Amino acid sequence: MALLPLAEAQARLLALASPLAIEQAPLHQAAGHWAAEPIAALRTQPSRNLSAMDGYAIAHTDLPGPFDLIGESAAGRPYVGSLGPGETVRIFTGAAMPAGADCVLVQEEARADGKRIHLDGEGPGNPGRNVRRAGLDFDEGDVLVDAGERLTPARIALAAVGGHAALPVRRRVRIAIAATGDELRPAGATVGDGELPESNGVMLSALLADLPVDVIDLGILPDRLEALRDAFAGAEADILVTTGGASVGDHDLVRPALEAAGASIDFWRVALRPGKPMLAGRIGDGVVVGLPGNPVSAFVTATLFVRPLVAHLSGAADPLPTLGEAVLGEALPANGERTDYLRARRIDGRVHVAAIQDSSMLRTLARADCLVHRDPHAPPASVGDSVRILDLA
Numbered sequence: 001m002a003l004l005p006l007a008e009a010q011a012r013l014l015a016l017a018s019p020l021a022i023e024q025a026p027l028h029q030a031a032g033h034w035a036a037e038p039i040a041a042l043r044t045q046p047s048r049n050l051s052a053m054d055g056y057a058i059a060h061t062d063l064p065g066p067f068d069l070i071g072e073s074a075a076g077r078p079y080v081g082s083l084g085p086g087e088t089v090r091i092f093t094g095a096a097m098p099a100g101a102d103c104v105l106v107q108e109e110a111r112a113d114g115k116r117i118h119l120d121g122e123g124p125g126n127p128g129r130n131v132r133r134a135g136l137d138f139d140e141g142d143v144l145v146d147a148g149e150r151l152t153p154a155r156i157a158l159a160a161v162g163g164h165a166a167l168p169v170r171r172r173v174r175i176a177i178a179a180t181g182d183e184l185r186p187a188g189a190t191v192g193d194g195e196l197p198e199s200n201g202v203m204l205s206a207l208l209a210d211l212p213v214d215v216i217d218l219g220i221l222p223d224r225l226e227a228l229r230d231a232f233a234g235a236e237a238d239i240l241v242t243t244g245g246a247s248v249g250d251h252d253l254v255r256p257a258l259e260a261a262g263a264s265i266d267f268w269r270v271a272l273r274p275g276k277p278m279l280a281g282r283i284g285d286g287v288v289v290g291l292p293g294n295p296v297s298a299f300v301t302a303t304l305f306v307r308p309l310v311a312h313l314s315g316a317a318d319p320l321p322t323l324g325e326a327v328l329g330e331a332l333p334a335n336g337e338r339t340d341y342l343r344a345r346r347i348d349g350r351v352h353v354a355a356i357q358d359s360s361m362l363r364t365l366a367r368a369d370c371l372v373h374r375d376p377h378a379p380p381a382s383v384g385d386s387v388r389i390l391d392l393a
Contacts, residue, residue, distance in 0.1 A: 003271035005376075006304070006339040010320060012267055013280045013305055016287045019315040020173065020238065024166040027159065030151045033169035033212045034315045039145040042163030045137040049097040053130040056110055056117055057091040057101035059083060060127040067105075067117040073098055088117050097131060104130035138162065148317025170315045175208065175306075176237035177201050178218035180228065180245040180254060181293060186220065199362065200243040200291070200298045207302055211310045228257030238286045238313060241306055244293030254290050255279060263288055271338040271376060274359035275301035294359040300341050300371065303390070323373055323388040326351045328381055335378040341390065343368035351389060369393040 004012075022036040051057065051073070058067060067088035073079040075094040083089065083100030091097070091104060109121025124130055138144060144162050145155050151167065159167055177200075184198040185191050198220050205215050221231050223245065232240060245254035255265065263283035268290075270278055274297035279290040289306055291298045303321065311319035329350035332342075343364050344351045353372055354364045370389040381387060 003269050003276065003338065004267050005271050009267055009270045009272075009280070010305065010308060013287070013289070013309055014312045014319065016266060016280065016282055017238070017309070017313055020170040020313050022168050023171050025169045026166050027156055027164070030156055030159075030167045030169060031153065032210055033151045033167075034311070034317070035145045035147050035149050035151060035155075036168040036170050036315045038143045038147050039159055039162070039164065039167060041138045041140050041142045041144055044135045044140045045161055046132055046134055048134045050132045051091045051093055051095050051097060051104050051130065052132050053104050053106045054092050055104045055106040055108075055130065056088040057083070057097055058088050058103060058105050058124075059085075059101055060103045060124065060129075062086055063123050064119045065117065066113075066119070069112075069115045069117055071098075102127040102131070106130060146317070148315055150316070169212070170313065173211070173213045173239060173310050173313050174216060174237045175213050175239045175241060175310070176216040176218050176235040177204050177241045177243075178221050178231060178235070179243050179293075180221045180223065182223045184220045184244075199295055200293070203295060203299060204241060204243070204302055204306070207299065208307065208310065211307065212314055213310055223253055225253050225257050225260065228253055229260040232258055232263070232283065232288070233261035235283075235286075239306070239309060240283055240286060240288040241302070242288070242290045243298050245290075258283060258288060258290070270301075272301070272304070273336075273338045273340045274357075275304070276338065278305070280305070292359070295362045296343070296359040296365050299365060303371075304341075321390055324370075324391055325386055326370070326372075326389045328372075328383060328385045328387045329353075331383055332372075332374070332381040332387075334380045335374040335376060337376050339376055340372075340374035340378075342372040342374065344370050344372045344389070346370065351387065 070087050071079045072090040073095040074092045078096035079089045079098040083098055089098050103124040105123055111118045111120040144158050179198050179201050183196050185195050187197045218231055221228055242254050245252045263281050265279055265281040268279040275292055277292050278301045281288050291301045308319040327350045329352040342353045344353045345368055370391050373388040
């Protein structure tokens with residue numbers, strides 16, 4: 001069976017499901033979601049002209065003064081009257097400009113003589129100087145966040161200032177995670193010869209922690225077809241993620257168990273290193289993604305497939321990971337037929353690839369802060385060459 005190219009596999013996975021239903025999330029619960037619809041301003045910011053400096057609100061035509069001090073304007077406590085010729089109001093940063101004033105004489109260029117304010121410097125050079133005009137940030141009706149953009153802390157703050165208390169998002173994604181293998185034992189348990197602490201479940205939960213997901217832990221499933229089938233069929237989730245048992249050995253039962261549970265497999269085996277023996281398909285109303293059991297392979301395939309699938313279901317405009325650029329710290333040989341992701345670390349402005357890339361070596365992954373991307377059949381690369389990287393930091 002021919003291996004499926006990485007980009008084609010990612011496209012086919014995302015095509016298996018559509019974004020989830022829209023709901024309103026309170027601002028304090030919106031972080032990590034993507035905007036399901038354009039978010040427009042419900043108000044103008046600032047709603048009126050404000051002072052950008054501490055000083056004195058004046059009419060530019062009254063320069064060079066002097067000015068009669070008639071009141072004060074502070075943030076939240078505006079001066080309610082208007083200025084007449086030769087008059088000024090003491091004003092503070094963020095305070096509303098009084099009627100009749102069109103600029104601010106900063107306090108460093110002013111000298112007070114009782115209620116008489118004198119120019120003691122160059123003064124504001126033009127009307128509007130040291131003033132934040134109404135609508136400087138945005139006007140009512142302006143789109144503040146486009147549909148499909150991630151709701152970052154800054155965008156949530158922007159929406160709050162724009163008048164919103166809740167935002168349209170896709171509902172949280174339900175993800176069921178199952179580890180398979182008779183050799184696995186719960187983390188922290190005593191392990192015997194040939195046994196192994198299970199790490200993929202906690203790793204995947206941590207990898208998805210910044211996304212709008214609810215994780216359902218199916219625990220460790222034994223290498224028995226009936227047990228796997230029943231667990232898979234009973235998983236009520238938008239995404240079922242399995243780890244291990246997806247290869248071609250006698251004990252690799254995930255694919256037949258999924259099919260026995262009613263799943264339809266869309267693809268199996270991707271031209272990817274690490275992570276070739278992964279699969280994807282539909283089961284019930286959700287998507288199933290079968291990841292390899294080796295922890296590094298599970299991490300890489302989850303980064304390239306599971307996280308983008310969550311982003312897609314959550315309405316992200318660009319769900320696939322973005323590659324950056326870096327300078328290579330040592331030579332690399334030509335690549336083979338599969339897309340390669342090499343564990344690497346930045347040192348002194350260059351990326352250095354780990355000498356051993358075996359997919360069972362979790363310590364190497366833990367020390368890496370990026371993955372060097374190598375296209376299929378990429379030619380040899382030299383020290384100082386530019387390479388594409390997937391940032392893990």
